Amino acid sequence: MFPETIETDRLELKRLDEHVDVLDYYEVCAHDPAIEEITEHTTWSPHDTPKETKDYLDHVREQWADAESAQYGIFPRDADELAGATGLGVDWERDLGTLGCWLRKPYWGRGYSGERADALLGLAFDTLDLDCVQVSHVPENEQSARAIAKYVERHGGRREGRLRNALADQDGGVHDEVRYTVTREEYETAHG
Numbered sequence: 001m002f003p004e005t006i007e008t009d010r011l012e013l014k015r016l017d018e019h020v021d022v023l024d025y026y027e028v029c030a031h032d033p034a035i036e037e038i039t040e041h042t043t044w045s046p047h048d049t050p051k052e053t054k055d056y057l058d059h060v061r062e063q064w065a066d067a068e069s070a071q072y073g074i075f076p077r078d079a080d081e082l083a084g085a086t087g088l089g090v091d092w093e094r095d096l097g098t099l100g101c102w103l104r105k106p107y108w109g110r111g112y113s114g115e116r117a118d119a120l121l122g123l124a125f126d127t128l129d130l131d132c133v134q135v136s137h138v139p140e141n142e143q144s145a146r147a148i149a150k151y152v153e154r155h156g157g158r159r160e161g162r163l164r165n166a167l168a169d170q171d172g173g174v175h176d177e178v179r180y181t182v183t184r185e186e187y188e189t190a191h192g
Contacts, residue, residue: 002070002088003127006119013072013116016085017061020073026053028082034105041141042102043169067092070123074103074116083107088120088133095131097124108143114151121155125187134160136179138167148180156190157182 006013014020029047032038039045047053063069071087084103090096099120101113117135124130135152137144139162149159159180166177 001067001128002064003123006072006123008115008119010077011083011112011115011119012075012077013086013119014075015064016071016073016087017057017064020057020082022054022057023050024082025057026050028104029053032104037105038102041138041144043167043175045169045171063089072116074101074107074112076107076112083112086116086120088124090128090130095129097128097130097133099133099135113144113147114154117148117151118155121182121187125184130184132181132183133157134179134181136163136167136177138175139178145178152180152182154190155182156186158186 002015004015004018016025026047026049029035030053035046047056060069060071064071067090069087069089071085073085074083075081076083082104084101084107086099086101089098089100091098097120099117101116103112121133124133135148137148139145152158157180159178161179163177163179165174166179167175169175
């Protein structure tokens with residue numbers, strides 16, 4: 001259903017559960033020097049144990065097998081290391097895709113979020129035939145707000161608004177969510 005690898009000009013998106021070693025991923029998700037900054041505006045927290053990382057990657061594998069989600073490691077072509085992770089969740093009953101992404105701090109501000117979003121929007125509309133893709137961020141994440149607004153606008157989409165108490169994180173916290181969408185029609189018009 002989902003491609004194992006997606007290539008862009010500067011990136012390779014590789015199936016996360018197949019191309020990332022559990023212990024290597026744990027080191028990044030637990031001990032990256034900027035892990036607190038990386039996870040400050042995400043719904044996940046730094047991993048406490050290698051088992052937590054293994055359980056997460058097992059869950060990713062199950063979602064892939066059930067065609068519910070495709071999670072990828074982000075690998076810059078000019079570096080031999082994991083820059084972050086991204087994914088496309090799919091709600092088939094609603095013909096809706098949901099994008100997500102996090103990057104390690106050395107890779108912030110390079111346009112990688114937009115480049116991988118371009119590829120995943122192509123997957124959602126051109127391959128999976130979805131009707132709509134959504135992406136969101138917490139209101140306090142100004143860096144993501146700028147990146148998301150830029151690529152959503154490029155693909156003809158729009159900011160839908162702020163949803164109160166819409167995001168729950170793994171630690172039980174609840175956050176507002178700023179949501180954007182791109183529809184198939186908007187995407188095709190922007191690329192027509």
